[in-house]
Amino acid sequence: MKLSETYRQIKIEAERTVSSRRAQQLKKLALGQNFNDGWIAKAILLGLLSVIAFLYVKPILYMISTGLKSVEDLIDPVVGLIPRELHFSNYADALRGLHYWEAFANTLTIALFGSLLQVFSCALTGYALARLKFPGKNLFFFLILVTFLIPPQITIVPLYMVFNKLGWLNTPFVFLIPALLGQGMRGALFIIIFRQFFLSQPKSLEEAAKIDGASLFRLFFRIMLPLAGAACLVVFLFSFIWYWNMHFEASMFLSKDFTPLSLRLSALETELMGNKAINYSADVGKDPVSEGPKMAAAFLIILPPLIVYFIAQRWFTEGIERTGLVE
Amino acid sequence: MKTVTERRKGYFLFRWKEYGVGYLFMLPWMIGFSAFVAFPVGWSLYNSFNKVIINSDGFAYEWVGLGNYKRMLIQDNTYPIILISLFQEMLIMIPLILIFAFIVSLMLNQRFPGRGFMRAIFFLPVIFATGQVLMELFNQGAGKLPFVDQYDMAALVNQFFNERTANMILNVLGKAVIILWYSGVQILIFIAGFQTIPKTIYEAVRVDGATPWESFWKITFPAMLPFIGLNAVFTIVDLFTFPFNPVLEIVQRNMFSPNTGYGYASAMAWLYFALVMLLIGITLWITYRATKGRRELR
Secondary structure, three states: OHHHHHHHHHHHHHHHHHHHHHHHHHHHHHHOOOOOOOHHHHHHHHHHHHHHHHHHHHHHHHHHHHHHOOHHHHHOOOOOOOOOOOOOHHHHHHHHHHOHHHHHHHHHHHHHHHHHHHHHHHHHHHHHHHHOOOOOHHHHHHHHHHHHHOOHHHHHHHHHHHHHHHOOOOOOHHHHHHHHOOOOOOHHHHHHHHHHHHHOOOHHHHHHHHHOOOOHHHHHHHHHHHHOHHHHHHHHHHHHHHHHHOOHHHHHHOOOOOOOHHHHHHHHHHHHHOHHHHHHHHHHOOOHHHHHHHHHHHHHHHHHHHHHHHHHHHHHHHHHHHOOOOO | OOOHHHHHHHHHHHHHHHHHHHHHHHHHHHHHHHHHHHHHHHHHHHHHOEEEEEEOOEEEEEEOOOHHHHHHHHHOOHHHHHHHHHHHHHHHHHHHHHHHHHHHHHHHOOOOOOHHHHHHHHHOHHHHOOHHHHHHHHHOOOOOOHHHHHOOHHHHHHHHOOHHHHHHHHHHHHOHHHHHHOOHHHHHHHHHHHOOOOHHHHHHHHHOOOOHHHHHHHHHHHHHHHHHHHHHHHHHHHHHOOOOOHHHHHHHHHHOOOOOHHHHHHHHHHHHHHHHHHHHHHHHHHHHHHHHHHHHHO
């Protein structure tokens, strides 16, 4: 009698500890050991991030949806983000108004070759600054930092005159030659990235190659440049995107004949509808007739870098963390 | 036997051969720098002290000394107003971008499912933020925060601030999404910055009984100070070419205006540059002071 009583008590006790341990485990999973590794914390985090991410994506969604709307859908306030019917003629208009394929080829020429040249020249300069010895190195580095800070407005007029004298205006040379000479768009930043990267590489590698009798050029092209793959990719992608998107410089140097996509967007309205559209949008501000084609055009302009980004995105973010961009 | 002078000469030649390779590597940059940076900068500085007239055979210069600066600051008084309001706006936007980027990168640095995807989204704007496309989106009102109109924030802001401040705040709110979009690179720099703090430090302070709150303020934040400074400088430089920058617009307009011209526009650009350099200088100085204090503590 007494024995079975005790036995029961022990059993209850044991069950209680098991259940309390389970509850504790559950609590640990939900709340976490730290405040940030529990389920609840993670859910809140993900929720918060999703809200902010929505703000980021919304203008893009707006662009896509407006590009697909017909004029009736645009005027009708009941129609929100989702158009009643897909209306592809905006895209046809945009392709026509932008002279898309020609402008695409122009932009691609600048972005692709400009970036390749920039990877090459900035790697060269960055390597010299990181590894080679010569008097005046610190002065050069200081000048590069200053170059990064000079606003384009200061140099744009003299540059215009220089390019005019050289006969390069309205040709891709205005961007390709500076890129080759290490002065491309935000070239200073890229030189700094390469310098950081080469500084972080082990010195023994070079010494080994030197003892084996490799010349400095061979060393650079055969060993250092392939090693810098991550940095090259980051610089190439940044440079590609920035060249693709640049507007101010392009509007100065490439105003006719050889115009990139970014410039054609502003001319789209007149291109499509003549002067009527300008008068209309001047008093209303928001013109439902041209709004659709404009957004379609905007989407067509950003589509190529978007594709490039989605392909390279993984290596890109990893690469930035590994290049030692920030040290 | 070589004499001492011969040996010294040989050593000298050896050194210069080494330096020569260095200069050879630097050569493209040096040519580019003198042609596309040093010369244009010098010329534009010279321009800013001149009245530049374009005639059929090129430029005619007329030395006016500080005349251009005097004229734009005292006679035509639109420029100082634009500058002041721009700097006021920048003073709101820079901290806003920094704080936002810091919080988002802090969140993105936690472990949670779908982290890579989220990071990809937050970096997207770097691709979209092209001047023209951005302008177009903004003109169509897609750059606004949705709740600003929904809850009639304008009335609220007008109620609590005087007119000038309220306008400034509303102006910033109207561009809010675009401001958020300008923090892509900053977020990336912060995330990379977090990687430089060793994990073991956090474990050590946790064993010592520090709460996450404490470990953030005592470890994460001080270690991130240099990155905050770096990001502040990057943000300022980035805002140079912000598509809504009114200074750029007025400089460009005056360049081709018949009664002002290049000299006047250059003077405007130079004053702007000087002020922004001052801003950057102050930022770097503050960062330096903040990190120096920490170094001494250690």
